[in-house]
Amino acid sequence: MLQIVSQTNLDTVIFMSDDTPMYQVVGLNLGLLKKKFLCIGTEGLNRSSKLIDGKYYDGLQARFTKSNSTSYNRYSANRTFFKRVVKDDEKHETMHLTIANMYRHLDNISIQMKLNTPMKADQGVISQVEKLSSHVKISEKMQNLCDINLSSNIPLINKNIKTSEEEEELKNTMDLAVYKTKVFEENYRAMYPLLVLKNFSGEGGGEHLTTFSEFERFNKYSNMIKDVEKPSEDARRKFIELCEIFRLNKVIKNIKVNNFEVIQQDDYLKIRLFGITIAITTNLKHFLYFDHPGINFVADFIDKNDMLNNIEAKISKEIFTRI
Amino acid sequence: MIKDENGAIVVNWNDMYDPELVYSFLRDMRYTSVNDTHINSENRFTTIEGDYNSTSSAGTGNFVIIPNEAKYEDKTVRFELIKRIADLAEFPEVDNFLLSHCSYIKDWMDKNPEDKSIELAFKATVSRSDDLGTVTDYLTNVKLTKSIFEDSKRKLELSVLVLAAIIKKFYKSDDKEFEIYNLTTDLQKFNSNNDVILNIMKNPIETLENYDIETSDVNNKVLSYHNGKFSVNFKKFRFLQNIILITPIFEMYRQNLDLKFLSYLITMKKLEPQRSLF
Numbered sequence: 001m002l003q004i005v006s007q008t009n010l011d012t013v014i015f016m017s018d019d020t021p022m023y024q025v026v027g028l029n030l031g032l033l034k035k036k037f038l039c040i041g042t043e044g045l046n047r048s049s050k051l052i053d054g055k056y057y058d059g060l061q062a063r064f065t066k067s068n069s070t071s072y073n074r075y076s077a078n079r080t081f082f083k084r085v086v087k088d089d090e091k092h093e094t095m096h097l098t099i100a101n102m103y104r105h106l107d108n109i110s111i112q113m114k115l116n117t118p119m120k121a122d123q124g125v126i127s128q129v130e131k132l133s134s135h136v137k138i139s140e141k142m143q144n145l146c147d148i149n150l151s152s153n154i155p156l157i158n159k160n161i162k163t164s165e166e167e168e169e170l171k172n173t174m175d176l177a178v179y180k181t182k183v184f185e186e187n188y189r190a191m192y193p194l195l196v197l198k199n200f201s202g203e204g205g206g207e208h209l210t211t212f213s214e215f216e217r218f219n220k221y222s223n224m225i226k227d228v229e230k231p232s233e234d235a236r237r238k239f240i241e242l243c244e245i246f247r248l249n250k251v252i253k254n255i256k257v258n259n260f261e262v263i264q265q266d267d268y269l270k271i272r273l274f275g276i277t278i279a280i281t282t283n284l285k286h287f288l289y290f291d292h293p294g295i296n297f298v299a300d301f302i303d304k305n306d307m308l309n310n311i312e313a314k315i316s317k318e319i320f321t322r323i
Numbered sequence: 324m325i326k327d328e329n330g331a332i333v334v335n336w337n338d339m340y341d342p343e344l345v346y347s348f349l350r351d352m353r354y355t356s357v358n359d360t361h362i363n364s365e366n367r368f369t370t371i372e373g374d375y376n377s378t379s380s381a382g383t384g385n386f387v388i389i390p391n392e393a394k395y396e397d398k399t400v401r402f403e404l405i406k407r408i409a410d411l412a413e414f415p416e417v418d419n420f421l422l423s424h425c426s427y428i429k430d431w432m433d434k435n436p437e438d439k440s441i442e443l444a445f446k447a448t449v450s451r452s453d454d455l456g457t458v459t460d461y462l463t464n465v466k467l468t469k470s471i472f473e474d475s476k477r478k479l480e481l482s483v484l485v486l487a488a489i490i491k492k493f494y495k496s497d498d499k500e501f502e503i504y505n506l507t508t509d510l511q512k513f514n515s516n517n518d519v520i521l522n523i524m525k526n527p528i529e530t531l532e533n534y535d536i537e538t539s540d541v542n543n544k545v546l547s548y549h550n551g552k553f554s555v556n557f558k559k560f561r562f563l564q565n566i567i568l569i570t571p572i573f574e575m576y577r578q579n580l581d582l583k584f585l586s587y588l589i590t591m592k593k594l595e596p597q598r599s600l601f
Contacts, residue, residue, distance in 0.1 A: 135427055137578045202555055202571025280555060280571050283495045289427040289434075292575070 001057060002028060003050065012037055012064045015050050017057035018086050022097050023182035026111060029082055029099045030174045033109065033156055037064035038080035039099075045083065060084055080109075092118035095185075109156045111177060111212070115188060117145040117195070125192045132230055133291035142199045145192060147207040150184060150215060152177070180212035183219050190222035191215075194276045197294040201270075201277040210275050217259055218274040221305075228300045235303035236296065240284045242308065243269060246315060247284065251322045257311045260302065273298050332371040336389050340466055342458040345400060349451045351375075352395060357384025364390065392469075399450040402465045404503075406443040406472045408485055416479075417486045420524045424580040428493045441488040443472075445503040460505065467506055479521060480513050483588065487562050490581045496569040504564045512591055523587065527580050536560065536586040538573055562589065 001020055005013040012032065016025055029039070039045065044063035049056055062082065082099040094116040101109055120143040121129075130138055154177050156170070195208060231239070246255065246262050247269040254263040261272040271279040271294070278294035281287075287295045302308055325333050332351060338344040357373040369388050385396045393402050411418040411432075421429045432439050445468040447461040471477045471484070488501035513520060523530050541557040558573040559566060562585040568576065576582055 135579070136575050139574065139577070142574060200572055200575055202557075204554070204556070282569065286427075286431070286494055289431040289493075291427075 001052060001059075003052060005061060010066045013061060014064070015048060015057075015059055015061050016084070017050070017052075017059035019057070020059070021182070022084070022086070022095060022113065022185050023178050025084060025097060026099065026181045027174070027178040030109070030156060030177060032064045033080060033099075034170070034174065036067040038067050039064050039082040040079070041081035041083075108153050110151060110153050111181065112149070112151040113181070113184060114150070114207075115148040117147055117192070119144065121145050121192050121196050125196055128193050128226070128228075129196050129293055132228075132293035132296045134230075135291045136200070136293055138196075138293075143196060144199060145195045146198065148188060148191065148195075148210065149207045150210045150212060152180070152212040177212070180216055184212065184215050187219050187222055188215075190225055191218065191274075191276075193225060193228075193297075194274065194278075197278050197297055198276050200292065200294045201279050203270075203277040203280060208276060214275050221259070221274075221301075224301070224304065228297050228304065230291070230296050231300035231303055235308075236299045237288060238308055239299035239302055240288055240295070242312060242315070243271065243284050249315075249319060252315075252318045255311075255315055255318055257314045258305075258307060260298065260307065260311060271295070271298060273301065327370065329372070330375070332373070334369045334371065334388055336367040336369070339388060339393055339400070340462050342455055342462055345449055345458060345462070346451065346455070349398070349400065349449070353398065353451070354379065355384075357386060360386040362387065362390060399448050402445070402447045402449070402461070404445040404465070404468050404472060406481075407440065408443075409440045411439065411485075414482050414485050416521065416524050417482050417489070420486065420527070420584075421489070421581075424527055428489065428581060431493055432489070438492060441485065441492060442500050443484055443488055443503060444500055460507075463507060464503075464505055467510060468503055471506075471510070477514070479517050480510055482524075483513055483520065484563075486581075487565070487567070487585055490585065491562075491565055491567050493581075494568045497566050499565070501565055506563065509563055509589075513588065516591060519591075520588065523584065527584055531580055531583040531587060534583050534587055536573070536577060536582050537590060541569060560586070562586075 001017040002024060003015045005015050007013070014028065016028075032038075039062055044065070046061045047058075048061040049058050050061075051057075080099070080101050082097075084097045085094060086097075087094045096112075096114040096116070098112040098114075099109060100112075120140070126138055126143055154173055156173070191208075198208065243262060246252075247264055247267075249264070253265070254261065259274045261275075263270040263272070267282045268280055269282075269284065270277060271281075278298055279292060281292075284295070302311070327333050332348075332355070334348065338348070352371075354377050355371070355373040355375050357371055359372045361370040361372075363369070371386065373384065385394065387394045388400065392404060393400055395401075408414070411421075421432070445464070447465060449458050449461050453461075471480050484501070484503065491501050538558040538560050541559045555571045557569055557571050560568045560573070560576075560582060567585065568582065570576065
């Protein structure tokens with residue numbers, strides 16, 4: 001719930017209860033920024049509790065102040081920094097939203113959402129990963145979920161806006177940012193199986209870095225993610241053979257097709273899906289018989305999406321154009 | 324080593340396992356330019372015809388001393404013992420272990436009959452620059468390897484090596500065949516725990532279920548990708564100096580009874596009393 005606490009030509013104070021979706025808060029911030037109302041950081045942000053319609057809501061009270069600067073390049077007058085942290089005790093998740101201008105002017109706004117995930121994936125996710133391998137035990141350590149850190153820069157205020165088309169374009173940019181925030185906020189849990197599979201790659205790192213656009217691409221497949229299972233023997237063999245060809249090639253070091261990426265370095269091959277590292281390995285052939293949950297996942301995903309031909313074609317094209 | 328009536332050097336094959344006689348052979352060969360050799364397998368000796376010149380150490384010639392075992396090459400004696408196993412039927416305990424507890428390896432062998440054949444190789448090079456202690460160690464290992472390859476009483480030790488070679492071939496973390504290096508210490512403990520090993524092969528779960536595989540770290544590899552660099556910590560599992568598996572995610576293999584079994588054998592000496600074979 002959003003509620004205006006006070007409003008003048010120079011100052012707007014807004015209460016946002018903790019149950020207010022992040023995308024609404026993003027929309028509010030961008031709308032105010034467009035009118036040059038800036039949040040001045042911690043001084044303008046206070047935890048608060050408010051009685052609304054006979055019910056108390058915990059939340060954040062934020063003050064947005066109209067910038068009186070006439071120049072877009074004056075750092076001190078054009079600094080905005082908004083931060084909101086919402087904790088979900090029941091799901092053991094904490095979402096951090098930061099909206100700030102990274103540079104000295106307002107035409108480049110950074111929106112960052114960082115999700116502190118639960119320490120471990122829930123049983124539903126674990127069961128799905130378990131089904132991918134008859135040989136690998138999903139130990140406690142492998143059930144960990146890393147945090148997700150997602151950020152994007154958006155061009156918000158163009159000082160040269162003069163025409164209605166430019167105005168419309170700006171509105172679209174803002175709407176798109178709000179929409180992508182909403183997509184992430186409502187669907188990020190679909191990524192949890194992949195975060196568990198990341199544990200089987202051996203790549204460390206405390207968080208998964210991504211962008212709003214990358215997440216949106218992932219989300220188009222999120223329904224399919226649930227249906228991924230152990231691949232057929234044929235699908236697994238074709239996928240592994242393709243990866244082996246790539247691992248041994250001397251011409252190209254990496255290739256990206258749709259959301260699948262393979263990177264070769266020294267004798268190693270790194271396999272990524274939606275920007276998440278699924279496997280790093282020297283010898284793939286034993287995974288024809290020993291179930292690597294991540295490789296099985298990618299093999300079935302590629303098979304179910306009929307992507308294998310595209311990948312083969314891209315690899316062939318890249319190799320032929322470079323030799 | 325003696326010289327016959329024509330001045331040719333006659334090498335009794337048994338002399339090639341005596342460190343001092345091998346030294347003496349290498350010294351003589353330094354001054355000999357070899358013209359021809361004759362192998363007498365029946366009586367187990369090799370005759371080397373050549374020109375001996377004690378004022379010049381520029382002896383030449385490479386030749387076989389003992390077929391499939393030792394040759395003279397580049398002024399050294401090179402031992403090479405190879406045991407090829409084409410069929411696991413000779414090793415039912417290995418076959419049963421894989422069938423019952425490592426179905427993935429069994430599947431691989433069944434679907435790739437060409438991979439069923441394995442090779443165990445022992446290699447050692449003795450040169451005049453080695454000290455007597457080193458040469459003695461080499462020759463002890465040659466004799467030990469020969470006895471494991473040939474003596475039916477040492478079948479279990481051979482079975483362990485066969486199993487290890489299969490496991491190495493399955494994971495294929497490097498392209499090398501299974502090589503036998505210094506076996507003396509390890510085989511002493513295998514031999515003294517014959518019954519224990521056989522029992523674990525038959526029923527590994529009881530002993531190995533809660534056993535944790537011992538690995539060593541490989542230097543962190545820094546891999547780069549399009550938006551930065553990252554470091555990956557690879558773990559290495561070795562058995563008798565052979566690299567069996569290198570992986571950044573050993574956790575995934577920790578339940579594998581094949582690896583647990585080999586690791587247990589390595590750490591066994593800490594648990595079991597030993598008695599000398601020699």
